[in-house]
Structure formats: structure tokens, C-alpha cells
Amino acid sequence: MAATIKDVALKANVSVATVSRVLNGTAKVSDTAKAAVLKAQRELGFYLNANARTLARQDSQTIGILVSDISDPYFASMIKACDVTANALNKSLLITQGFYDAKREQKALDNLLSHQCSGIIIHVLGISDEVLSDYMKRFPYIVLVNRLLKGFEDRCVTIDNEQAMFNVVNYLIEQGHQKIAYVQSEYEVADNTQRLSGYKKALIAHNLEVDDSLILKAHPSLEGGSKVAKELIDIGLNKFTAVACYSDTIAAALMTNLINSGISVPDNVSITGFDNLFLSSCMIPALTTVINPIEQMGKRALELSIALKNGDHSFKLGSFETKLVCRNSVKKLK
Amino acid sequence: MAATIKDVALKANVSVATVSRVLNGTAKVSDTAKAAVLKAQRELGFYLNANARTLARQDSQTIGILVSDISDPYFASMIKACDVTANALNKSLLITQGFYDAKREQKALDNLLSHQCSGIIIHVLGISDEVLSDYMKRFPYIVLVNRLLKGFEDRCVTIDNEQAMFNVVNYLIEQGHQKIAYVQSEYEVADNTQRLSGYKKALIAHNLEVDDSLILKAHPSLEGGSKVAKELIDIGLNKFTAVACYSDTIAAALMTNLINSGISVPDNVSITGFDNLFLSSCMIPALTTVINPIEQMGKRALELSIALKNGDHSFKLGSFETKLVCRNSVKKLK
DNA sequence: ATACGTCATGTAAGCGTTTACATAAATTAT
DNA sequence: ATAATTTATGTAAACGCTTACATGACGTAT
Numbered sequence: 001m002a003a004t005i006k007d008v009a010l011k012a013n014v015s016v017a018t019v020s021r022v023l024n025g026t027a028k029v030s031d032t033a034k035a036a037v038l039k040a041q042r043e044l045g046f047y048l049n050a051n052a053r054t055l056a057r058q059d060s061q062t063i064g065i066l067v068s069d070i071s072d073p074y075f076a077s078m079i080k081a082c083d084v085t086a087n088a089l090n091k092s093l094l095i096t097q098g099f100y101d102a103k104r105e106q107k108a109l110d111n112l113l114s115h116q117c118s119g120i121i122i123h124v125l126g127i128s129d130e131v132l133s134d135y136m137k138r139f140p141y142i143v144l145v146n147r148l149l150k151g152f153e154d155r156c157v158t159i160d161n162e163q164a165m166f167n168v169v170n171y172l173i174e175q176g177h178q179k180i181a182y183v184q185s186e187y188e189v190a191d192n193t194q195r196l197s198g199y200k201k202a203l204i205a206h207n208l209e210v211d212d213s214l215i216l217k218a219h220p221s222l223e224g225g226s227k228v229a230k231e232l233i234d235i236g237l238n239k240f241t242a243v244a245c246y247s248d249t250i251a252a253a254l255m256t257n258l259i260n261s262g263i264s265v266p267d268n269v270s271i272t273g274f275d276n277l278f279l280s281s282c283m284i285p286a287l288t289t290v291i292n293p294i295e296q297m298g299k300r301a302l303e304l305s306i307a308l309k310n311g312d313h314s315f316k317l318g319s320f321e322t323k324l325v326c327r328n329s330v331k332k333l334k
Numbered sequence: 335m336a337a338t339i340k341d342v343a344l345k346a347n348v349s350v351a352t353v354s355r356v357l358n359g360t361a362k363v364s365d366t367a368k369a370a371v372l373k374a375q376r377e378l379g380f381y382l383n384a385n386a387r388t389l390a391r392q393d394s395q396t397i398g399i400l401v402s403d404i405s406d407p408y409f410a411s412m413i414k415a416c417d418v419t420a421n422a423l424n425k426s427l428l429i430t431q432g433f434y435d436a437k438r439e440q441k442a443l444d445n446l447l448s449h450q451c452s453g454i455i456i457h458v459l460g461i462s463d464e465v466l467s468d469y470m471k472r473f474p475y476i477v478l479v480n481r482l483l484k485g486f487e488d489r490c491v492t493i494d495n496e497q498a499m500f501n502v503v504n505y506l507i508e509q510g511h512q513k514i515a516y517v518q519s520e521y522e523v524a525d526n527t528q529r530l531s532g533y534k535k536a537l538i539a540h541n542l543e544v545d546d547s548l549i550l551k552a553h554p555s556l557e558g559g560s561k562v563a564k565e566l567i568d569i570g571l572n573k574f575t576a577v578a579c580y581s582d583t584i585a586a587a588l589m590t591n592l593i594n595s596g597i598s599v600p601d602n603v604s605i606t607g608f609d610n611l612f613l614s615s616c617m618i619p620a621l622t623t624v625i626n627p628i629e630q631m632g633k634r635a636l637e638l639s640i641a642l643k644n645g646d647h648s649f650k651l652g653s654f655e656t657k658l659v660c661r662n663s664v665k666k667l668k
Numbered sequence: 669a670t671a672c673g674t675c676a677t678g679t680a681a682g683c684g685t686t687t688a689c690a691t692a693a694a695t696t697a698t
Numbered sequence: 699a700t701a702a703t704t705t706a707t708g709t710a711a712a713c714g715c716t717t718a719c720a721t722g723a724c725g726t727a728t
Contacts, residue, residue, distance in 0.1 A: 002450075004684055015708045020686060027687095030706060045472045047448040051394065052684035054385040055713045062428075070417065071410040080405040083431050087438075092445055094396075095429045097417050104421075111426055114381040116336075138379045222612050256616045278556050282590045284618055338714055349678045354716060361717095364676060386714035389683045 003044040011040035023048055054116060063302060064094045064112035066105065066122040073277045074294060075123065081295035082121065085302045091118060100187060102126030113139060119305030121145060125187045141308035143301045148190045157301040157317060161191045164290050164322040165198030168244055168272050171324060173206050176333030177242040177270060181214040183228050185246045195246055214240055218250050225253025233261060237268060241333065248273035248280040248289055255283060255329065266331035276325060285328030293320045337378040345374035357382055388450060397636060398428045398446035400439065400456040407611045408628060409457065415629035416455065419636045425452060434521060436460030447473060453639030455479060459521045475642035477635045482524045491635040491651060495525045498624050498656040499532030502578055502606050505658060507540050510667030511576040511604060515548040517562050519580045529580055548574055552584050559587025567595060571602060575667065582607035582614040582623055589617060589663065600665035610659060619662035627654045
């Protein structure tokens with residue numbers, strides 16, 4: 001249907017090799033030939049077939065990305081950073097979503113794998129450690145984002161979730177809070193577990209009791225945050241003075257729901273988030289949260305994956321630092 | 335490097351055709367042969383090469399998408415809907431970003447075009463009508479989102495922007511507002527122009543004067559909204575009682591900045607947005623805005639593009655309805 | 669027993685590129 | 699003038715798959 005390189009060659013009166021050389025700039029071609037080729041290309045509206053090229057070159061110039069949900073600003077930021085980085089390397093992104101479901105994640109990953117990507121970056125929650133380890137072993141260029149998998153630490157792009165949440169809760173305690181609730185994500189994966197652990201360690205470090213009835217679960221979305229607001233109200237405001245949340249998304253929805261129920265933030269309840277999404281600075285009061293260097297993580301993950309795919313094992317990820325941002329959603333108690 | 339279908343055939347003691355048939359389920363194969371193939375596949379960790387398959391089948395099973403910026407929730411929602419729809423059709427998404435820049439948009443589009451996509455959906459602002467028309471003509475399956483291009487109306491997935499904004503401003507007037515400022519997007523494209531026009535028409539319909547000094551421009555982002563907040567304060571709060579905004583993103587940032595400057599919303603100033611992003615319902619006060627059926631638009635755009643690519647010209651888009659959602663960011667004046 | 673259809677399987681051409689190698693022309697050195 | 703080198707171009711194999719067509723082994727109807 002569409003024109004091929006042969007059509008262009010025919011029209012320009014040269015061989016297909018010459019056309020390829022002109023269009024790729026891979027070798028010197030006489031000015032007359034070059035002009036003829038470009039003219040023919042223009043007239044035919046011709047584009048080199050990327051699939052045929054990939055087959056011949058054994059290199060797709062494509063980076064595969066798998067995230068849970070593009071519409072989550074956290075992933076969107078990561079993808080944006082990846083795209084910018086990929087673009088600079090003349091590569092494009094093949095993006096798929098797993099929606100927190102093991103089956104869909106696996107299907108999406110298999111799809112990516114069949115595309116001969118120059119790199120693959122995944123964020124998966126549903127797939128078990130065992131299955132995931134198998135993939136990581138078989139495809140040594142897959143890079144994992146925000147999940148620490150035993151045996152593959154140097155292909156995991158993560159932050160120190162435990163320390164980050166420790167800092168948050170430590171800060172709350174310094175502000176005079178003693179009864180601090182915690183809302184974790186309902187997915188049982190590393191970052192979630194680690195943040196919870198940081199929360200507990202901070203309490204323990206200050207000789208405060210860990211009260212399991214103050215530890216709740218929510219889906220990491222605005223809907224999840226709304227639901228958990230009701231649960232917290234049911235628990236009773238006298239049981240806690242602050243709520244540390246797994247994410248900004250949860251925190252924002254929680255805060256909105258509390259305020260709309262007539263509960264003042266931070267006067268009645270202090271709230272903290274995690275990620276430093278734009279959303280968090282738009283809220284009133286602005287959310288106290290943790291800067292999560294997701295753009296940088298996306299960029300480095302991409303670079304690492306490409307290096308690994310090329311057999312370069314010298315590339316080191318480095319570490320990614322978080323930082324507590326104190327804004328107005330936390331009240332200092334006497 | 336990676337195993338090929340030949341390796342599998344060899345290992346399973348069958349021909350490549352049989353392997354292909356088993357892996358694609360395209361023809362009956364004896365149980366013994368099937369079992370042998372699947373065993374060999376597993377042992378080799380084999381995936382069919384998607385590029386080779388595309389070349390042979392002349393069908394990439396891939397939908398190309400070009401948006402301005404993935405991290406804009408508006409686009410993220412659209413892409414999510416596209417992914418869900420594509421997934422149901424066993425297709426995947428090739429996503430690129432144009433970042434509001436004509437050059438980058440064109441490069442991204444050219445890239446998409448070279449991938450033999452089964453469909454292409456684009457949202458571009460930088461590319462001129464002339465250049466865009468040329469693309470639309472040459473590739474009759476490209477579908478345009480949120481931009482009305484003369485001569486290609488039935489391949490444009492849009493809403494009635496003018497009417498929608500008319501309704502917003504009409505509502506503001508009904509609530510007693512007479513001096514209404516407007517913040518438009520800084521990009522001069524159809525939806526922006528149309529919304530502005532709706533704003534003006536609503537004023538005129540009520541015999542109110544259109545005051546150009548109350549019409550401002552902002553980048554359609556949270557940063558843009560923050561900037562314009564300062565400009566509005568400079569203009570002076572006595573000059574207007576309400577601000578209608580091109581988008582929720584702008585409106586949210588504007589509202590936050592005003593409130594943080596000690597200006598109460600809606601007591602001092604009423605604000606309206608557009609799109610009904612999640613963000614808008616998280617704000618306090620919740621934003622009065624317009625439901626923009628972006629998910630549905632993404633879905634239909636994808637279906638249309640695939641139909642066109644298949645030469646099916648009977649597919650009709652239908653229309654996309656907006657709806658005003660009245661929340662708490664608008665005050666009723668006496 | 670013969671002829672016919674059915675079924676599982678294999679053979680090989682084709683998809684649109686890239687690129688190693690071959691070749692012919694032009695240039696330079698001797 | 700001849701040989702050696704450089705340069706532009708062409709030829710054809712290869713990339714990994716799909717699939718039309720061919721083939722041979724069966725089962726069934728006659």
C-alpha cells in the first residue's frame with residue numbers, strides 16, 4: 001500500500017542502497033543522487049518502515065515502559081522525564097499499563113519483551129517476587145522502579161522509603177504530636193512496607209506506642225483517600241492528632257474530605273503526604289510532604305536499562321535523595 | 335542473540351510454520367506437536383519478534399498517540415482511556431509528546447508515521463493549520479483531538495467549546511456577576527479561541543461590556559495559573575468579581591495563589607475552571623467547572639482511527655456533551 | 669480395492685529495510 | 699602512460715516472521 005524504498009529508488013533512478021544512505025545519512029552520496037532521492041521521497045510522502053529497519057538493524061530504538069496507571073501524576077512525571085531523556089537519544093517510548101493486576105502486568109511485560117526494546121523500565125505491584133525474579137534473570141536489562149527486589153538491587157531504582165517516612169513522623173513528633181495515625185497503600189510491596197516501618201521506628205525511637213488500630217489501608221488514589229477519611233472519622237478525632245499518609249494523592253483526598261466534614265486541617269488534625277506532587281502545593285493548607293525525585297529516577301532508570309542492554313555493566317545508578325518539605329498542613333502542638 | 339522461531343522449531347523438531355501456528359493459534363496442530371513447541375518455547379524463553387511479525391503481517395497492532403504533555407492530567411486521562419480500549423483490541427500504544435512546539439510535534443508525528451501504526455491520534459498545538467492539513471490529507475486515518483480543522487471536521491474529536499464556556503459565563507451572570515475576567519490559554523488554537531468567544535457572547539447576550547483589559551493569557555499549567563494570579567491582583571480586585579478560566583489547572587493554581595494572598599474564594603472572587611479534573615473536586619472550595627468527556631473522546635478517536643485505517647468510512651464519531659458542574663467556588667451576589 | 673476428501677505438516681516466497689562486498693569511474697601518484 | 703588509491707554506486711544476503719501452496723498420511727465412501 002504505502003510506498004517503499006524500492007518505489008523511491010525507482011523514481012529517483014538509483015538503487016535502494018543509495019536511498020537508504022541518503023535517508024539515514026550513513027554514507028556519502030553525490031549531490032545529484034541525493035537531490036533526486038529527496039525529491040522522490042517528498043513526492044511519494046515516503047517514510048522508512050520502522051519495523052523493517054528494526055529487523056535489519058537489530059535495534060528498535062524504542063524504550064518499553066510499564067507503569068500501573070498513567071493517570072497517576074507520580075507515573076506521569078516519571079514518564080515525562082523518560083520521554084525527554086529518550087528523545088535526546090532519538091528513541092521513542094512504548095508505554096503500557098498494568099493497573100495493579102498481576103495478569104495485566106504480565107501480559108503488558110510480555111508485549112514489551114516481544115518488541116526488542118532498547119531498554120525496559122517497569123513499575124509492577126501485582127507480579128510476585130518469584131515471577132518477577134525470573135523475568136529479571138532472563139532479561140538482564142529490565143530495570144525496576146520503586147520496588148526493591150532481592151538479588152537485583154543494582155537494577156532497582158528506589159529511594160530510602162523507610163528513612164523518608166521516619167523523617168516525616170519524627171517531624172510530627174517534634175511538633176508535639178503523640179498520637180499519629182498512618183494510612184498505608186493497600187498493595188503489599190516494598191515501598192509501602194518500608195514507609196510503614198519508618199513510621200513505626202520513629203514512634204519507637206521516641207518511646208511512643210505503636211497502635212495497630214491507627215494503621216489503615218487505602219487504595220493509592222483519590223478515591224482511596226476519600227474512603228479512608230470516613231474510617232478515620234469513625235475511629236474518632238480524640239484518638240489521634242495527626243495522620244501520616246503513604247502518598248500525596250491519599251493525603252489530598254483525605255484532607256479535602258475531612259475539611260468538608262467540618263474538621264479543620266491542621267487545627268483539628270495534621271496531615272502529611274508523600275511525593276511532592278503539584279497537587280500538594282495547590283491544596284489549602286499546602287501539604288507537608290516528601291520530595292520524591294521521580295523525574296531523576298526515570299531518567300537514570302532509562303540510562304541504566306540502555307547501558308545494560310548494550311552489555312555495559314559499569315553504569316552505576318547512584319542514590320536518590322528525598323527531602324521533607326514543611327508546609328501548612330501540620331500544626332505545632334504545645 | 336535472542337532465540338528465534340527457528341531455534342524453537344529445531345528444538346521441538348517441527349517446522350517454523352508449525353511453531354508459528356501454535357504460537358498464534360492460527361491453525362490446527364496435533365497435540366504432540368503443540369506440546370513440543372510450547373516446551374521448547376518455555377525452555378528458550380522465546381517471544382515472537384513483534385517487528386518481524388509486523389513486517390510479515392503488514393499490521394503493527396500499535397496505536398500511535400501524540401499529546402502535548404503526558405503529565406497534564408487532561409492528556410493522562412485520555413491516554414488511559416485509549417490504553418483500555420486498545421488493550422481490549424489487543425493493541426498497544428506508542429506514545430510521544432510534542433510539548434507545544436511545532437518542531438517537536440512534527441518530529442514525533444513523523445516518527446509515529448514510520449511505525450505503520452494501526453491508528454494515529456494526535457493533539458497538536460504548534461503545527462500550523464496548513465502543515466497539519468497536509469498530514470491529514472496524506473494520512474487519512476490520523477484523528478485530531480481537541481482541535482477543529484477546516485475540511486477535516488469528521489476526523490476531529492471535539493466538544494462545543496464555545497457553548498460550554500457560554501454556559502459557564504452565563505451561570506456567573508445569573509449568580510449576579512457583572513465584571514467577569516477571563517484567563518485564556520496562551521496557545522492560539524481552536525478550543526482556546528472558541529472558549530473565549532463563548533465568554534464574550536455570554537457577556538453580550540446580557541448586554542454587558544467586553545473589557546479587553548480583563549482578558550489575560552496563561553500557560554495551561556499550574557505555573558501559568560500562579561503567574562496570572564499576580565497579574566490579576568495587580569489589576570485590582572475592585573475591577574472584577576469573578577474569573578472564568580480556560581482550564582482547571584489554571585483555575586486551581588490561580589485559586590491557591592489568591593487564597594494564599596489573603597483573598598477569599600469565593601467571598602472576594604469567584605472562580606471557574608474547565609475539564610472537571612480530579613484536582614477540581616479536591617480543591618477547597620471545590621471548583622465549579624465543566625465536565626469534559628475526555629475519556630470517551632479518547633476511546634472514540636481510537637475506534638475511528640482504526641476504522642479509517644481499515645478503509646471503513648462508515649464510522650461516525652457522534653457528539654461529545656459537556657456539562658456544567660456547580661460547586662463552591664462561585665458566590666451568589668445580591 | 670480404488671478414488672476421494674480431510675487433515676497435519678512442511679517448503680519457500682515475501683514483507684521493507686540495512687549493509688558487507690563487489691564494481692566501475694574518477695582521481696592521484698609514479 | 700600506468701598503477702594505485704579513492705569515491706560513488708549497485709547487488710544481494712540477511713533480519714525473523716507469516717502464509718499460500720504443496721505433500722503425504724489418513725479415513726471414508728464406493
